[in-house]
Amino acid sequence: MPALQTNPISFNPNKLDLTLVASYDRDIKANIERVWENVLDWEHLPHLHSSSFNHVQLDEADEWGWRTWSNAGRTSHIELCVDDSQYVARSYQAGDQVSEIWTYLTPKKEQTNIHVEFYATGIKPDAIDKIGKIYLGLYEHLWDEDEAMMIERQRRLFAPRSPESRLDLGPLTDLEDRLPLTIQLKGGEFQIRSLNGRLIVYSTICPHRLGPLSDIDSDDQTVTCPWHGYRFNVETGQCLSPTSATCKLPRPPAIVEESGNIILSYQEF
Numbered sequence: 001m002p003a004l005q006t007n008p009i010s011f012n013p014n015k016l017d018l019t020l021v022a023s024y025d026r027d028i029k030a031n032i033e034r035v036w037e038n039v040l041d042w043e044h045l046p047h048l049h050s051s052s053f054n055h056v057q058l059d060e061a062d063e064w065g066w067r068t069w070s071n072a073g074r075t076s077h078i079e080l081c082v083d084d085s086q087y088v089a090r091s092y093q094a095g096d097q098v099s100e101i102w103t104y105l106t107p108k109k110e111q112t113n114i115h116v117e118f119y120a121t122g123i124k125p126d127a128i129d130k131i132g133k134i135y136l137g138l139y140e141h142l143w144d145e146d147e148a149m150m151i152e153r154q155r156r157l158f159a160p161r162s163p164e165s166r167l168d169l170g171p172l173t174d175l176e177d178r179l180p181l182t183i184q185l186k187g188g189e190f191q192i193r194s195l196n197g198r199l200i201v202y203s204t205i206c207p208h209r210l211g212p213l214s215d216i217d218s219d220d221q222t223v224t225c226p227w228h229g230y231r232f233n234v235e236t237g238q239c240l241s242p243t244s245a246t247c248k249l250p251r252p253p254a255i256v257e258e259s260g261n262i263i264l265s266y267q268e269f
Contacts, residue, residue, distance in 0.1 A: 003064045008081035009088060014097050018119040022132030024139055025115050030150035032107040035114075037153075038146050039080070039087055039103075041209075042066045047229040048145050052138060097121065101135075114143070149211075149227055156210040161187040165253075165266040175262050182214070185253055186266055192255070195221065195234075199255050201264060202234040207247040 005013040012018050028035060038044075045068070046056040057069040059077060065087065070076040080089045085106070091099045099120045106113040118135040162184040169175050169183075169192070180193035182204055192201045195218055202223065204213050211227035216234060224231045231241040237249035253264040 002062070003081050004067070004079060005081070005090075008064060008079075009083045009086070011102070012100060012119075016097055016100075016121050018100055018121060019123040019128060020117060021120050021123060021128050022118045022135050023116060024118070024136055025113070026143060027108065028112045028114055028143065028147050028150070029110075030112060030147060030154060031110050032105060032112050034150040034154055035105060035112045038150055039082065040066065042068050042080070043228050044149070047225075048149055048227050049142055052142060152212070153210050156205060161189070163187065167253075167264045169262040169264065171260055172257070172262055180214075183264065185264055188250055190252055190264075192264065199262070200234060201252045201255055202237075203249045203252065206230055206232075207249060208245065213249075 007013045030038075040061075042056065042058060042061065045053045053070075055069070055071050057072075057074075059067045059069055059074075061067070065079070065081040067077055067079040070078055070091070070093075075095070076091075076093045078089060078091050080087055086102065086104045088103070089099075089101045090097055091101075099118070101119070102117045104115045106115075116139060118132065118139075120131055120135075123131055163186065165186045167183060167185055169181070175181070175192075176194065180191050182189065182191045184190075189204045190201050191204045191214055192199060193216070194200075195216065200221075202213070202216075205211075206213050206225040206227070208225065208228055208230045211225035211230070213223040213225060213232070216223050221234050222231050222240065223234055229241065230239060230245060230247070232239055232249050234249070237251065239245040239248055253266050256263045256265060
């Protein structure tokens, strides 16, 4: 199914009484490639932006953009449509369009300038400033979260990785004072920590989009990516949620003891 509008990247294709309530300009500390990834990535909305989106369910996604349901009853939705250097998000409640938000992207070396225009329906003149401040506050917060994610993803994509396949962590008594400890080994990044009285080691990088997996739920031995909600069992590496995912955590190094020292090594496999 294509976008619902006949001309989705034309201004106001539904011919509504739209009012410009605010505009927003910002240089994002991420290149244009990371920004477009973020724009097309509807899946991060209920996780990274959990304080702003309480329900997100995909209806359709294709080259034109994506559409998600905004409530469990499927009476409201958001539709985002893209063009070469711009995109528009339209929100609907009970089938009626209530807003149209245009974002224009301009690459600036390793940064990206965004210019956003917020249009809303049924706005009285004396309410423009109030509604505009609500939009600006929301978008400032959303872009703060997005920018942090894009910066970290860029760092992880190009971070140098240790090629070593063996690491001596010293005596157990000394190591315990340093836990949890993040290390690099054989191109990966891992965390070693004590769980239920024994040492475990697992990847700190989500195989889905390189999100952080440092925090562990000791009750069920799982880690959850804060970017997209992917949850993994640290013992098996299996992705538990979403159930449709095919990715899994990379195989961790073995923990062995040699001459009183704790060794992380791939040579035991």
